[in-house]
């Protein structure tokens with residue numbers, strides 16, 4: 001669908017498009033002059049929004065008129081204020097709420113997250129609590145203001161109550177992220193900066209560059225006095241590396257991993273071998289991920305993952321047998337060709353393994369151009385919502401509790417990704433990353449280092465280049481970017 005917007009405030013066009021995506025999924029948008037708006041030929045596949053405003057006695061009235069796919073109007077008001085930043089926030093919120101109400105009325109759809117389009121809804125709850133509200137009051141405020149469903153409000157409450165038990169970052173400690181941007185094959189829905197391992201010619205120079213960056217970070221930690229809280233090796237799939245290359249990276253990281261947790265994403269079961277698990281165990285890593293995504297071989301083939309459900313189970317049992325006591329598993333709700341009984345079967349096989357944490361993702365497809373790769377239809381938003389609900393029930397039945405969530409654009413049913421863990425085994429790195437509460441020193445291609453200031457919400461970033469060859473050639477520059485971030 002195409003969204004056309006006639007407005008004098010084009011800076012909010014993207015925010016309006018985000019609200020429209022809650023109801024219509026992926027869509028493109030463009031602004032059009034008011035003069036053209038009335039002459040544009042409208043079809044069922046076009047939504048034209050005409051945005052006007054009027055002000056009286058310090059209050060601004062935002063008016064939206066929709067034509068084309070939907071014909072309706074809506075209005076919202078906000079109070080003018082002296083601080084331009086606050087004014088901009090109120091202005092944007094009023095505009096988004098007006099469109100949300102308009103589309104909710106016209107479509108008859110009640111989105112689970114209401115008018116919320118942000119990726120971290122828990123932040124709103126924390127913000128209310130910082131103003132002095134209790135958890136219950138804060139969740140209720142967010143529920144009312146943004147029209148969040150009771151089920152999602154309960155989820156917010158469960159997550160924030162889990163997060164309250166976790167240690168807060170001190171400001172003198174940092175998380176360390178190390179990216180291994182290789183995979184054995186590429187999944188059809190992948191949006192990560194990862195490349196296929198191919199003939200492996202980039203492994204050696206990549207590891208050499210990474211070792212250089214690790215050595216630099218060790219020096220930097222001494223200079224800045226920062227201590228390390230968590231180490232997270234992700235990707236891509238770190239275990240796509242040959243065992244010796246993986247050993248070199250993890251050994252170099254070992255002296256840093258003195259904090260609460262050291263995670264290595266084993267990820268794809270087809271890359272997990274006894275030898276690589278031993279390398280991980282010997283490095284002192286305490287937490288790994290073995291990601292099934294689904295326990296249906298047909299779906300795994302369809303999405304380009306070259307492993308079977310049986311291989312997932314074998315990899316999991318091997319890891320347990322070798323002594324791993326903290327294993328995470330990722331699932332995806334909404335995979336092509338899957339229905340509720342299939343998802344229930346996936347949950348049944350997952351529950352039989354009793355992992356220590358589970359992340360239930362919702363399939364997010366940024367470009368509809370990849371849909372034809374699947375060769376099967378995607379389940380609709382309602383069914384995916386049901387799958388998320390079943391995932392939540394299964395996690396609770398395993399004794400796991402939700403501890404972080406994030407949303408992405410282009411998700412089926414405007415849903416979310418939720419992580420559940422056995423209390424005490426929450427992944428602190430993931431929480432701090434998602435909530436943006438801790439510093440991050442990110443190494444490897446595509447890593448984004450962050451410096452977080454404790455008050456005022458200021459965050460500065462230093463990204464590494466995403467292209468693997470560029471990273472290898474410019475690793476010294478990536479080190480300097482980090483140094484500048486802490487200057």
Ligand code: SF4
Pocket residue numbers: 182183185186187189190191192194235236237267268
């Ligand atoms: S395993 Fe993950 S990083 Fe690798 S291709 Fe699949 S989705 Fe992308």
